[in-house]
Every structure is written in C-alpha cells, then in structure tokens.
Amino acid sequence: MNDQAEALRNLVKNKMLQEESRTTRVVTVTSGKGGVGKSNFSLNFAITLQRLGKKVLVFDADIGMANIDVLMGVSSTYNLYHLLKQEKTIWDIVQAGPEGLNFIAGGSGFKDLLDLSQEQLDGFAEEIGKLHGKYDVILFDTGAGLSKETVKFISAAQETIVVTTPEPTSITDAYALIKMVKAMNVEVSFKLIVNRAADNREGKQTADKISLVAQRFLQSELPSLGFVPDDPNVSKAVKRQQPFTIAYPGCDATLAIERIARQFLDLPQDSEAGGGVKGFLHKMFKLSR
Ligand SMILES: Nc1ncnc2c1ncn2[C@@H]1O[C@H](COP(=O)(O)OP(=O)(O)O)[C@@H](O)[C@H]1O
Ligand SMILES: [Mg+2]
Numbered sequence: 001m002n003d004q005a006e007a008l009r010n011l012v013k014n015k016m017l018q019e020e021s022r023t024t025r026v027v028t029v030t031s032g033k034g035g036v037g038k039s040n041f042s043l044n045f046a047i048t049l050q051r052l053g054k055k056v057l058v059f060d061a062d063i064g065m066a067n068i069d070v071l072m073g074v075s076s077t078y079n080l081y082h083l084l085k086q087e088k089t090i091w092d093i094v095q096a097g098p099e100g101l102n103f104i105a106g107g108s109g110f111k112d113l114l115d116l117s118q119e120q121l122d123g124f125a126e127e128i129g130k131l132h133g134k135y136d137v138i139l140f141d142t143g144a145g146l147s148k149e150t151v152k153f154i155s156a157a158q159e160t161i162v163v164t165t166p167e168p169t170s171i172t173d174a175y176a177l178i179k180m181v182k183a184m185n186v187e188v189s190f191k192l193i194v195n196r197a198a199d200n201r202e203g204k205q206t207a208d209k210i211s212l213v214a215q216r217f218l219q220s221e222l223p224s225l226g227f228v229p230d231d232p233n234v235s236k237a238v239k240r241q242q243p244f245t246i247a248y249p250g251c252d253a254t255l256a257i258e259r260i261a262r263q264f265l266d267l268p269q270d271s272e273a274g275g276g277v278k279g280f281l282h283k284m285f286k287l288s289r
Contacts, residue, residue: 022055025137028157031164032173034144037195038062038163040234042141043071044245044254047101048261051245054136057094058103061153062143066106072097073241079107083127084116090127098246102135145173146180155186161225165196166206175213182218190220193260194227203227226260228253 029042039062046056060068060080069076074097082088097103116124131138140157142150154160160181164174174192181188192210197203207224214222231253237244245254262269 022133022136024132024135025159026140026157027137028140028142028150028153028160030142030150030154030160030162030177031144031170032162032175032177033164033170036144036163036165036170037228037234038144039067039071039141040238040244041161041163041193041195041228041257042139043068044243044257045261045264046103046137046139047099047243047245048254048257049137049265050099050101052261052265052267054265055134056101056137056139057131057135058097058101059138059140060104060106061140061149062106065143068103068141069097069105070241071238072101072103072243074098074103076105076107079105081107084120084124086120086123090130098243146177151181151184151186154181154188155184157188159189159191161191161193162222163193163195164206164210166194166198166202171206171210174210178214178220178222179218182220190214190222192222192224194224196230197227198230200227203229225263226256228256228260 029038029045031038039060042058046058050056058068060066062068066079074095076095078088078093078095080093083090083093093104094102095105140153142153162174162178164170178190192207194203194206197206204227207227211222211224214220229252231244231251233248233251234244234253237247240247244251245257248254259269
C-alpha cells in the first residue's frame with residue numbers, strides 16, 4: 001500500500017517537474033488585412049498541436065474583435081479585462097475549451113491596456129510571465145494591421161506567423177505589415193501561412209511570390225509553413241460554433257492544418273511515415289489508440 005502511495009507521489013512529482021521545465025514557444029498570429037482566417041487558423045492549429053502531444057494556450061489578443069470563445073461555442077466568465085483590472089489572476093482567467101484546450105478570452109476591456117498605469121502594466125507583465133514554462137506553445141491571436149498592442153505582442157514573441165490569402169490585396173497588406181515591423185528594427189522571425197488557396201499550385205505560387213519580394217526588397221527571409229485550402233467546411237464549422245478540426249476531422253482544411261503543425265514541430269509528415277519500421281510503428285500506434 002505504502003509502495004503504491006510512494007509510486008503515485010513520485011509520478012505526480014515527475015509530472016509536475018516535466019511541466020515546469022517546458023520550453024515555451026511564444027508565437028504571434030497576425031495579418032495585414034482583416035478577415036483572412038487568423039482566428040480560425042490559431043484555434044485549429046492549437047487543437048492540432050495539442051493532438052500531437054503539446055500543451056498549448058490560445059490567447060485572444062484581437063482588440064475589439066475578440067471571438068475565439070465564440071468560435072468554440074464556449075462562454076467565458078473571466079477574461080483579459082479582469083486581469084487588467086487586477087480583479088483576477090492569470091490562472092483565474094485561463095479556461096478550458098474543447099479537448100481541454102487552454103485559452104484566455106479577449107473580453108471587451110482590452111483597450112484599457114492603453115490607459116494602464118505603469119504599476120498596472122508591470123503587474124500585467126508579471127502575470128503573463130507566469131505562463132512561461134507551463135506550455136509548449138502560446139499562441140497570440142491578434143487583430144489585423146499594426147496597432148500598438150500588436151507590435152508589443154510581435155516584439156515579445158519569438159515567432160510571428162503572417163496569414164494571407166492569395167488575393168492581391170491581402171498579399172500587399174501582408175507585405176506592408178512585414179515592412180513596417182522591419183522599419184521598427186524589431187527582431188522578428190516571420191513565417192507565412194497562405195489561407196484559402198484554391199489548390200496546391202495557388203498556395204505555392206502565393207507563398208513563393210511574397211517570399212521573393214520580402215527577400216529582394218526587405219532582405220527578410222519568409223519561410224512558408226504551408227497553406228490551407230479554401231474549404232466550405234470552415235464556414236460550416238463557424239456557424240456550428242465548433243472548430244473545424246473537431247466538427248470535420250477528415251476535411252481538407254483539417255488535413256492541411258495537420259501538415260502545418262507537423263512542419264512547425266519539425267515532425268515527419270504522415271506520408272513519410274508510410275513505410276519501413278517507422279511506418280509500421282506509426283500505424284500500430286494509431287490502431288491502438
Ligand atoms: N480555409 C478557409 N476556407 C474557407 N473559408 C475560410 C477559411 N478560413 C477562413 N474562412 C472564412 O473567413 C471567415 C473569417 O475568418 P476568421 O478566422 O475570423 O478571420 P480573422 O481572424 O483573420 O478576422 C470565417 O468565418 C470563414 O467563413
Ligand atoms: Mg480574428
């Protein structure tokens with residue numbers, strides 16, 4: 001009996017130690033133009049990373065347009081507003097969504113960040129700092145364009161994912177955004193996602209076009225993380241207030257997000273795991289789940 005209790009204690013302790021020692025990747029998801037699919041991408045990317053074994057937090061940082069909770073069909077009791085007003089701690093406002101995904105809702109009080117006193121701002125930063133080491137990935141879903149807050153998030157994050165669609169207006173706005181950030185001398189590692197591509201070719205052509213221009217005129221590397229096809233299931237899932245990776249697990253958009261997540265984590269793609277011992281183990285693992 002004692003042995004069992006001891007084993008259990010050790011198990012819990014080790015689990016806690018593991019959780020403490022995570023290296024957190026802080027990622028900002030942004031775009032030049034609005035409505036390109038940032039929030040849907042952030043949410044479903046987060047769910048997929050979690051399915052691949054990572055602990056993830058989605059932080060709704062879209063000022064005035066916070067809607068991650070709406071996309072999940074979850075109503076949030078506490079949000080960023082309560083943290084900023086120092087009514088709640090960071091752990092009070094972290095909530096669990098579908099598949100246990102941790103998220104922080106944006107709420108309506110976000111503009112208050114601008115009027116905070118230095119003391120309140122420090123308190124806010126300290127609370128955010130507590131998240132470090134607790135997650136493998138923290139995703140900030142920001143608003144479109146460059147607001148003061150978005151610049152703050154971009155400069156604080158290690159990686160910034162820029163989402164664009166193949167439409168020329170979206171491409172030029174994405175380029176303008178990268179150019180503005182570059183001009184501020186903020187050290188940022190940009191990555192590109194092309195959303196709503198008609199097919200593989202359009203996805204690749206769009207990514208190549210922006211990368212080339214960024215390289216030539218901004219001396220900025222802009223590696224592509226991949227593309228998500230235009231898929232009617234995305235809109236259907238939004239109407240059902242369910243993430244599309246949950247509502248339509250086999251749809252094209254879901255499969256694309258899975259490829260992107262594997263690329264992001266530097267894991268082998270499913271197709272590569274098709275043969276050999278690796279493929280065998282992979283299939284066995286899948287079957288036993
Ligand atoms: N891959 C996609 N295929 C089809 N429609 C999409 C796709 N991504 C986004 N959409 C549509 O665009 C709308 C806006 O997406 P959203 O994630 O809210 O954009 P943003 O956060 O950039 O404003 C969605 O409600 C959906 O109808
Ligand atoms: Mg959004």
